[in-house]
Amino acid sequence: MICIPIVGPTQKKSLEDIAKAEPLADVLELRLDLMSDYDLRALLIAANKPCIVTNRTKRDGGQFSGSEEQRIDILKQAMDAGAEYVDIETSTPKELLQPFLETKHKSKVILSYHNFTDTPEALEHLYELMCGMPADILKIVTYARDITNNLALFNLINRSKKDGKKLIALCMGERGEISRILSPLLGGFLTFGSLETGKETAPGQITAANLKNIYRICDKRTSFKIYGVIGNPVYKSMGYLIHNRAFKEIGSNDIYVPFLVDNVENFFKSFSTYFEGLSVTMPFKEDVVALMDKVDETAKKIGAVNTVVRDGKGWKGYNTDCLGALKVLEKHVDLNGKNVLIVGAGGTAKAIGYGVSEKGAKITVTYNRNKEKGVQLAKELGAKVINIQNAGEEVIDVLINCSPVGMTPNLEETPISSRHLREEMIVFDCVYNPSETRLLREAKAVGCVTISGVELFVNQAVGQLELWTKQNAPVDLMRDVVIKGLNKT
Numbered sequence: 001m002i003c004i005p006i007v008g009p010t011q012k013k014s015l016e017d018i019a020k021a022e023p024l025a026d027v028l029e030l031r032l033d034l035m036s037d038y039d040l041r042a043l044l045i046a047a048n049k050p051c052i053v054t055n056r057t058k059r060d061g062g063q064f065s066g067s068e069e070q071r072i073d074i075l076k077q078a079m080d081a082g083a084e085y086v087d088i089e090t091s092t093p094k095e096l097l098q099p100f101l102e103t104k105h106k107s108k109v110i111l112s113y114h115n116f117t118d119t120p121e122a123l124e125h126l127y128e129l130m131c132g133m134p135a136d137i138l139k140i141v142t143y144a145r146d147i148t149n150n151l152a153l154f155n156l157i158n159r160s161k162k163d164g165k166k167l168i169a170l171c172m173g174e175r176g177e178i179s180r181i182l183s184p185l186l187g188g189f190l191t192f193g194s195l196e197t198g199k200e201t202a203p204g205q206i207t208a209a210n211l212k213n214i215y216r217i218c219d220k221r222t223s224f225k226i227y228g229v230i231g232n233p234v235y236k237s238m239g240y241l242i243h244n245r246a247f248k249e250i251g252s253n254d255i256y257v258p259f260l261v262d263n264v265e266n267f268f269k270s271f272s273t274y275f276e277g278l279s280v281t282m283p284f285k286e287d288v289v290a291l292m293d294k295v296d297e298t299a300k301k302i303g304a305v306n307t308v309v310r311d312g313k314g315w316k317g318y319n320t321d322c323l324g325a326l327k328v329l330e331k332h333v334d335l336n337g338k339n340v341l342i343v344g345a346g347g348t349a350k351a352i353g354y355g356v357s358e359k360g361a362k363i364t365v366t367y368n369r370n371k372e373k374g375v376q377l378a379k380e381l382g383a384k385v386i387n388i389q390n391a392g393e394e395v396i397d398v399l400i401n402c403s404p405v406g407m408t409p410n411l412e413e414t415p416i417s418s419r420h421l422r423e424e425m426i427v428f429d430c431v432y433n434p435s436e437t438r439l440l441r442e443a444k445a446v447g448c449v450t451i452s453g454v455e456l457f458v459n460q461a462v463g464q465l466e467l468w469t470k471q472n473a474p475v476d477l478m479r480d481v482v483i484k485g486l487n488k489t
């Protein structure tokens with residue numbers, strides 16, 4: 001279930017937000033402590049969904065500034081007014097908490113614990129203590145300092161299922177974002193989603209619209225596999241948009257989430273039972289190779305893995321950047337014997353350079369700022385190396401930009417002067433944001449065949465999905481998702 005917090009600040013705004021939340025929420029949380037004025041009965045009448053009434057002090061991340069007695073009185077009024085649930089914190093003074101919990105009432109009581117700085121080791125003990133108190137639902141929310149902290153909460157959910165207890169278990173913060181998506185799917189009672197960006201009531205909360213429409217957490221699933229991207233940062237990755245939409249299209253219950261990882265080795269050690277496959281992004285593409293049980297020949301030669309697939313009891317690594325780029329290029333050109341000029345000497349240049357070299361192309365690597373890097377890559381690829389200023393002297397059949405030059409926000413930059421572009425050239429820009437860079441615009445004007453980085457982005461994702469699911473990916477739909485996603489940025 002998705003619970004949307006209603007935060008006011010005025011009665012009018014709360015009523016408007018209750019109406020807006022209606023199509024997305026299963027439950028609403030009326031955060032009285034964040035409302036400067038409210039008529040609780042009117043709010044409860046306006047809500048067509050069950051409501052949790054919460055009145056939190058600063059100690060638990062709220063804003064209520066009255067006395068503890070006043071706070072408890074307001075919760076009692078909520079019970080009298082017919083609230084489905086009231087939330088009371090474990091930090092409430094014992095002499096007030098115990099009688100409140102023991103009062104018989106129609107409202108269900110959520111007993112909540114919050115830790116805004118950490119995920120303590122002794123969570124099991126805390127859970128047991130809370131189980132001993134007369135509450136209907138337990139809520140344990142901690143702060144994730146590391147992605148592996150989420151596992152402590154997932155373990156509690158497993159335990160609560162065996163104990164027949166209803167439990168809300170979530171991690172706050174960027175590293176806890178996955179718990180907001182996965183916890184209800186693993187058996188947690190509900191998750192919180194904000195009505196819109198800017199209306200979050202806890203760090204790391206994501207929008208209810210994303211939970212419902214992208215992650216489809218309300219869809220009935222008897223079983224599902226978890227996939228995701230590991231990287232740092234991961235918030236810019238569009239993988240969650242493209243893969244979740246593709247899963248839906250192919251009728252799969254599987255889910256794809258962003259794993260914000262600090263230590264990739266620890267992540268593999270502790271999370272391995274939870275995921276079936278991964279996309280790998282910066283800065284882990286090279287580090288992950290050593291953690292694989294098998295590495296596909298292409299990825300091994302490149303020394304970088306961008307896709308992880310469960311392989312029996314172990315993991316196998318692939319590089320779909322390379323395979324995706326070849327697929328795109330070979331639609332337009334037979335690379336054998338062609339002169340390919342590569343701009344940039346980083347990971348993408350290496351992956352694509354290796355692929356085109358395997359296809360029999362003659363490669364020239366350019367350097368601009370960092371001659372050493374260019375020379376090193378040329379050596380690895382058995383290629384020629386030149387200063388980019390001299391690109392005009394080269395015969396070029398295919399030009400590939402593997403540098404970030406021209407990427408948003410530097411829209412007016414281009415890696416190579418337009419005077420070096422010739423009509424007969426194929427120009428492929430790995431940059432996908434924007435989908436048409438200045439380089440591609442200028443190449444089109446000269447009459448070149450142009451290929452956008454969007455095609456590479458789509459193809460590497462298609463390669464990943466097909467490796468994970470062994471099904472054909474919905475390529476056109478995945479491209480639409482990327483283009484729509486880019487138009488929103």
Ligand SMILES: NC(=O)c1ccc[n+]([C@@H]2O[C@H](COP(=O)([O-])OP(=O)(O)OC[C@H]3O[C@@H](n4cnc5c(N)ncnc54)[C@H](OP(=O)(O)O)[C@@H]3O)[C@@H](O)[C@H]2O)c1
Nearest residue numbers: 344345346347348368369370402403404430432453456457
């Ligand atoms: N479409 C896709 O699916 C896809 C997939 C992978 C990558 N990409 C894009 O490809 C680009 C490169 O990615 P990467 O992972 O290879 O990055 P990387 O490893 O950081 O390498 C970037 C390369 O570009 C060079 N470079 C950076 N700024 C430059 C400038 N102003 N002038 C000239 N050269 C410059 C760097 O040289 P220095 O050493 O001098 O910095 C380096 O050789 C990025 O824009 C990325 O978004 C797209």
